Amino acid sequence: MEENGDHENEHSEHSDVDFDEFHDETFNNEDDEEPPLEPRFKYERLKGEDTMTFMKTATFTSIDLHDKFIAIGTASGLIYILDHHGYGNFDSVPILRPHRCAVSKVKFDETGSYVLSCANDSKIVVSGVGNDKLCCTVNIQVMPKSIYFAPDFIRQQSGHCFIMGERNLVLYEKRLFQYKASNLYTGSERDGFIHGCSWNDNLIAFTNDTGTRVYERGIEKIITSVQPSHDVDRVRSSRSPPKHLWMPENTLVIGWAETVTILKIKGEEGSRRGEVHHIFHVSMFISGMSYIPDGGNENVELFLIGLQLEGEDFDDTASMISTVTTLTAMESSVCTILKTSVIKPLGLKEYELQSEDVIENVRLSKHTLPYMIHGVGIPYLGTYFILTTKQIIMAVPYGPEDGIRWRLKYNLYDEAFEMAKHHAELLAKTELSQQCVGRTIIEGYLDSKRARAAASRLPLICGESKEEWEWAVDRFEEAKMCTLLAEVLPTNIPTLNATSYEKVLLACLFNNPPQFRKLVQSWSPDLYKTSIIIDQTQWRIQQISKTSESTEIEETERILMDALAHLYLYERKYENALKILMSCEDFQIFNVIDKHQLFDLVKHQITDLMKINSERALRLLLDNADSVEPSFVMEKIGRQPKLQLAYLTKLMSRNEGAEFADKAVQLYAEYDQKKLLPFLRKNANYNVKKAFTLCQRKGYIDETIFLHAKSGNHFEAVKMMVQEYKNIEKVIAYCKDQNDSDLWVHLLGVVTEFPAHFSQLIIEASNCLDPLVIMAKLPENVDIPNLSDALDKLLMDDSNYVELQQCCYESTLNDVSVLTKDLLKTANAxxxxxxxxxxxxxxxxxxxxxxxxxxxxxxxxxxxxxxxxxxxxxxxxxxxxxxxxxxxxxxxxxxxxxxxx
Structure with missing residues (x-):
């Protein structure tokens, strides 16, 4: 009885379904807040940081990225060439030392063979990366603010061009021994410095305080100009310089301060023009840009890197940045945040934020300004780098493991499992395999009191895995929520061990009796040990019967008794099962008797079966007519005449039970008169005299008339019909059916008492009687309505009849004459x-x-x-x-x- 006690404790500790619904509801209310946007990247230090000693001491000022290398400019004027993991082989690619002060800009050419750099030492240097053919140093009179290689810099006969922006945009083209400078754009002092320039195909874009212009080589003129969409006096370009990003199909993205502008260059060479497709504000000062090419150019997503000052109004932040003159002059209590955003442009001034990440554990001082942060990327490689003054951070796209962990962190269980399922092969041997994630999800739901949600997801999570289903049953048993498995537990593919099904059955037995009965009726007995469930059910019924009586207790006991009956059937203990079903007056007893051929066990309890359902009991009796005599049945239900009547009706519909015909007449006369006359007409086994006496005593007119006619007493039948019906049509129809002239004469005599019907009778009888006989029956000294018309009709019919006979006679004579002549003619031939x-x-x-x-x-x-x-x-x-x-x-x-x- 130890197991019984355990289940009793389970029942007392919780109220199963109601408890679960309460916790599901409360949890959902607490979880109404939407989770943050899912990150698209994770941020890692370069692996080479630990081995490259300069990274621990150097101050980084600029960066550029190529498919093969990273170029890092430092405050000491050095340029380090590293691979994408942060490792450098300074023996093969030595450290570049082009400047004596901080390297302000550094750029690779398209092949990665040369590096273009500039600094405030008024020099522009082309340095080789394993190649020194085109290396050179250009001394100028100003401090360059931006530089860029020509796309075809390394190609022979191209001029090996590059551009430099200060107040003017200057093109440098190599001649025999030196570079020749030519101004593409001349700016005034009020136009400000050109802090950003870029070169794509034959289009050169450059930005100063008056906006961004696009210069087309070949026609050598500016083809479009875009004004700034922010206040350049409030946010100085020196503190938040513009960033250029060229995307496919000559699309230029301009990130400047807190604004993003997307310019599309359209048209053929020589007749190009620029169209602004998007222009919007973001919640940070942009320090770098790239894009994510998934979905094509129309659905491109921008990857933005920038700074945000937390704790201040955005306008105040902009003013603060614009008024800073030195790094130490910016004294504020605000916190500087380095963040990234992935945005998807929608309308002209609308965009959708896809993800937003704050990069933590980055050493940023409160004096950090946007120009001190740099961001570059190679979109088609999915490689992005963020440079601060002291660190290089690599933005790595989220992989399946990262996505699953994030979803689990924010309880996005369905999304986590879908990702684990999609990458099942990749994650098969990791701690985030489909099996492990599924178990984590179930644990999460159970720990958060959402057992019903956990149960509903088991078919998806466990699938056809026997091991996972059995683990789930054990886990739900620990949480005392096994009843919730009743609707989802598989019974075929896979088939679990018997213990798992027994746990669910016993949990329902003590917590949800209706569900227990449903499972007993629907589950195959081969799934579990029925003897164990029978013992526990008996014990539970005994416990319930000892409690105080109430309608609810009685209903529960009845449900469990019904389930116990089905268990007995599985054990082939038919007598016990029938006894329970009979005591519960359960209609299912008839199905059980039919299915297992158990009529012999209940044939002495016919009365009880009739009480449960007389129609079904009668059918059962008739189906087993060979097993029980009708006399035995009639004796058993002798005190229930209505049941006797129903039984005889069914019996005689099968042309059986002729010996009970008189009893049937009596029962129909007493309890169902409507069926008496059809029975008298159809059946021929009853005693007509007894039936006549009974019907006459009961005053049943139709039945009495029928019995008169059946016994051959047509005269009495006609007389009674005339007297009772008062309707001559029925009587006339009856006489026509009998086709007896004496009956017509008798009818004439009877109808004399009803002169109103005599005229109609004369008309109807004119074809059946001699008119003289009809005339002889006419009552004397009685006013008969319509008698004249009736007699006219009578005489006319008689005249027509005589005439018809004469015509027939003459026609016959004529036929005989013709035939005789033909015979004689033939004989004489x-x-x-x-x-x-x-x-x-x-x-x-x-x-x-x-x-x-x-x-x-x-x-x-x-x-x-x-x-x-x-x-x-x-x-x-x-x-x-x-x-x-x-x-x-x-x-x-x-x-x-x-x-x-």
């Missing part, structure tokens, strides 16, 4: 005898002399047959010869005989 005619007996030609016969000795009949007199006398017996002599053709008579035979 001559018979032709030809030379080739043959005797019908010997088949010889009648004119032949070979046999010595004379031509005159022939017998010829009207039918055309010819006989030799000798043949007819020699070949036939006396009766045949006599027939011929009497004029009867033997050939015709033989044919008639043969046909008859």
């Amino acid at each position: 001559s018979v032709d005898v030809f030379v080739t005619s043959r005797c019908s007996l010997c088949s010889q030609i009648v004119n032949s002399l070979e046999i010595g016969k004379k031509i005159s000795e022939l017998k010829v009949f009207k039918c055309g047959h010819i006989f030799h007199s000798a043949c007819s006398s020699e070949n036939f017996k006396l009766d045949r010869r006599q027939s011929i002599e009497e004029g009867i053709c033997i050939a015709c008579s033989d044919k008639v005989d043969t046909t008859n035979v």
Whole structure:
């Protein structure tokens, strides 16, 4: 009984379904807040940081990225060439030392063979990366603010061009021994410095305080100009310089301060123009840009890197940045945040924020300004780098493991499992495999009191894994929530061990009896040990019966008794099962009896079966008529005449039970008069005299009239019909059916008492009786309505009848005359005898002399047959010869005989 006690404790500790629904609801209310946007990247230090000692001491000022290398400019004027993991081989690619002060800008050419750099030492240097053919240093009179290589810099005969921006945009083109400078744009002092420039194809974009312009080489003129969408006086370009990003199809993205502008260059070379497609503000000062090319150019997503000052109004932040003159002059209590955003442009001034990350554990001082942060990327490689003054951070796209961890962190269980399922092969041997994630999800739901949600996801999570289902059953048992598994536990694919099903059944037994009964009825008994469940059910019923009586307790006990009956059936303990079903008056007892052929066990309890459902019990009796005599059944239900009537009705519908015909008449007369007359008409086994006496005593008119007619007493039947019905049509129809002239005469005598019907009767009887007989029956000294019209009709019908007889007689005489004439004509017709005619007996030609016969000795009949007199006398017996002599053709008579035979 230890197991029983455990289940009793389970029942007392929680109220199963109601408890679960409460916790699901409360949890959902607490979880109404939407989770943050899912990150698209994770941020890692370069692996080479630990081995490259300069990274721990150097101050970084600029960065550029190529497919193969990273170029890092430092405050000491050095440039380090590293791979994408932060490792550098300074023996093969030595450290570049082009400047004596901080490197302000550094750029790779398209092949990665050269690095272009500038600094405040008024020098522009082209340095080689394993190649020194085009290396050079250009001394200028100003401090350059921006530089960029020509796309075809390394190509022969291209001029090996690059550009530099200060107040003017200057193109440098290599001649024999030196670079030649030519101004592409001349700016005034009020236009400010060109802090950003870029070169794509034959388009050169540059930005100063008056906006961004696009210069087209070939036609050598500016083709478009875009004004700034922010206040350049409030946010100085020196503190938040513009950033350029060229995307496919000549699309230029300008990130400047807190604004993003997307400019599309359209048209053919020589007639190009620029169109602004998007222009919007973001919640940070942009320090770097790249893009994520998934979805094509129309659905491109921008990857923005920038700074945000937390704790201040955005306008105040902008003003603060604009007024800073030195790093130490910016004294504020605000916190500087380095963040990234992925945005998707929508309308002209609208965008959708796809993700937003704050990069933590980055050493940023409160004096950090946007120009101190740099961001570059190679979109098609999914590689992005962020540079601060002291660190290089690599933005790595989120992988399946990262996505699953993030979803689990924010309880996005369905999304986490879908990702684990999608990458099942990749994660199969990790701690985030589909199996591990599924178990984590179930644990999470159970720990957060959302057991019903956990149960609903088990079919998806466990699938066809026997091991996972059994683990889930054990886990739900620990949480005392096994009842929730009743609707989801598989019974076929896979099939679990018997213990798992028993745990769910016992949990339902003590917590949800209706569900327990449903499982017992629907689950195959092969899934669990029925003996264990029977013992526990009996014990539970005993416990319930000891409690105080109430309607709810009685209903629970009845449900469990029903389930116990089904368990007994599985154990083939039919008597116990029938006993329970009978005591509960359960309609299912009939199905059980039919299915298992158990009629012999209940045939002595017919009365009880009738109480449960008389219709079903009667059908059961009739289906098992060979097992029980009708007399036995009638005896058992002798005190229930209505049940007897129903039983006899079913019995006689099968043409059985003829010996109970009189009893049936009595029961119909007492309890169902409507069916009495149809029974009297259909059945022929009852005693007519007894039935007549019963119907007459009960005053049943239709039945009495029918019995009069059935016994042959038509006169009484007609008389009673006239007296009771007051309707002459029924009586006339009855007389027509009998076709008895005496009955019509009797009817005339009876109807004399009802003059109103006499005229109609005269008309109807005119074809059945002699008019003289009808006239003789006319009552005297009685006013008969419409008598004159009736008599006219009577005489007219009689006259027509006599005339019809005369016509028929004359027609018959005429036919006889015609036929007689035809007969005589045929009889008098001559018979032709030809030379080739043959005797019908010997088949010889009648004119032949070979046999010595004379031509005159022939017998010829009207039918055309010819006989030799000798043949007819020699070949036939006396009766045949006599027939011929009497004029009867033997050939015709033989044919008639043969046909008859």
